[in-house]
Amino acid sequence: MALPYKVATLIYCFNHADEVLLLERAQEPNRGLWSPFGGKLHQAEGESPHACAVREAREEAGLVLTPADLHLTGVVSESGYEGQAHWLMFLFEVLPRIERVPPPDREGRFAFVPRERLGALPLPATDRDQIWPLFWAHRRGYFAAHCTCHVDGSAAWEILECRPSLPGPGSPETPSEEGGGVVAVDGPASPMIDRVSDEFFMGEALRQATRAQAADEVPIGCVVTRNGRVIARAANQVELLKDATAHAEMLAISQAQQVVGDWRLNDCTLYVTKEPCPMCAGAIVHARFQRVVFGAHDPKGGAAGGALNLLQFPTLNHRCVVTPGVREHECRQMLRSFFQEQRAKRQPKP
Numbered sequence: 001m002a003l004p005y006k007v008a009t010l011i012y013c014f015n016h017a018d019e020v021l022l023l024e025r026a027q028e029p030n031r032g033l034w035s036p037f038g039g040k041l042h043q044a045e046g047e048s049p050h051a052c053a054v055r056e057a058r059e060e061a062g063l064v065l066t067p068a069d070l071h072l073t074g075v076v077s078e079s080g081y082e083g084q085a086h087w088l089m090f091l092f093e094v095l096p097r098i099e100r101v102p103p104p105d106r107e108g109r110f111a112f113v114p115r116e117r118l119g120a121l122p123l124p125a126t127d128r129d130q131i132w133p134l135f136w137a138h139r140r141g142y143f144a145a146h147c148t149c150h151v152d153g154s155a156a157w158e159i160l161e162c163r164p165s166l167p168g169p170g171s172p173e174t175p176s177e178e179g180g181g182v183v184a185v186d187g188p189a190s191p192m193i194d195r196v197s198d199e200f201f202m203g204e205a206l207r208q209a210t211r212a213q214a215a216d217e218v219p220i221g222c223v224v225t226r227n228g229r230v231i232a233r234a235a236n237q238v239e240l241l242k243d244a245t246a247h248a249e250m251l252a253i254s255q256a257q258q259v260v261g262d263w264r265l266n267d268c269t270l271y272v273t274k275e276p277c278p279m280c281a282g283a284i285v286h287a288r289f290q291r292v293v294f295g296a297h298d299p300k301g302g303a304a305g306g307a308l309n310l311l312q313f314p315t316l317n318h319r320c321v322v323t324p325g326v327r328e329h330e331c332r333q334m335l336r337s338f339f340q341e342q343r344a345k346r347q348p349k350p
């Protein structure tokens with residue numbers, strides 16, 4: 001579509017308590033909604049995105065910054081936004097901590113907001129559903145995302161490139177439950193959900209389940225992905241290892257942590273052919289998986305919403321995005337035929 005391309009920066013400032021500086025917008029668009037401040041790039045002057053962010057920080061919030069104070073967290077492009085324009089947005093985090101709340105102006109009023117209170121504020125829908133989850137998942141890292149806006153108002157998001165969030169000094173990932181201090185409350189996030197790759201990776205988990213079946217184990221398989229690649233794969237090995245904790249998920253989580261070199265897997269997705277049990281769901285929350293995708297539901301023992309929901313337990317400090325029922329028929333069929341065979345083996349021969 002032949003539309004103008006508009007270029008803007010968004011600026012994410014934090015104070016020492018790691019609260020983010022937001023502007024309650026007094027002007028359209030987004031009047032009455034809270035968002036980071038920022039503004040349009042001076043294209044006629046050939047301004048760079050960094051120079052634009054430095055200028056906007058000075059004009060809107062009275063901050064004196066240099067480009068070295070900025071980290072480019074993400075680039076978001078939107079084609080055909082509201083049928084009016086294409087947008088290119090540069091999201092910058094200001095690395096020095098800011099304590100002073102800028103005075104209100106014609107753009108609106110400022111406030112520092114803790115991350116866990118963001119969900120209670122009126123936010124633009126795209127910010128809430130897409131941009132905030134992307135920002136938190138890649139803070140101090142990097143992402144590039146593109147949104148194709150359709151005329152019917154729907155939109156398709158894809159991540160084109162990403163590097164995970166890096167823990168920085170005072171970043172929300174540094175302190176944890178064992179260290180005390182600030183506890184980052186994750187979610188409810190809604191990362192991009194891509195049906196085609198979910199089915200593909202569930203196929204990889206099903207291959208692991210087939211391996212378990214061939215070894216006379218309960219056929220459950222699991223893979224862990226990061227940035228669109230499988231980094232760990234495991235089959236259930238309870239019988240082989242004579243270990244009741246050797247569920248496919250537990251083995252895959254340990255492998256993934258070794259690959260990543262960290263116990264935090266907050267940019268990873270876990271695919272498993274059956275809804276995780278309470279033990280595995282507990283381990284998944286401890287490892288802070290961003291997303292869990294499972295095949296067969298388990299209404300009696302499942303801990304991802306079947307019998308209970310540990311993956312999204314309100315008082316725990318991490319919650320996962322859950323996608324249930326991917327290739328459910330194949331996953332359930334594999335379990336069903338295994339248990340039928342087991343029962344047949346136990347029947348006395350006539």
Ligand SMILES: [Zn+2]
Nearest residue numbers: 247276277280
């Ligand atoms: Zn389990």
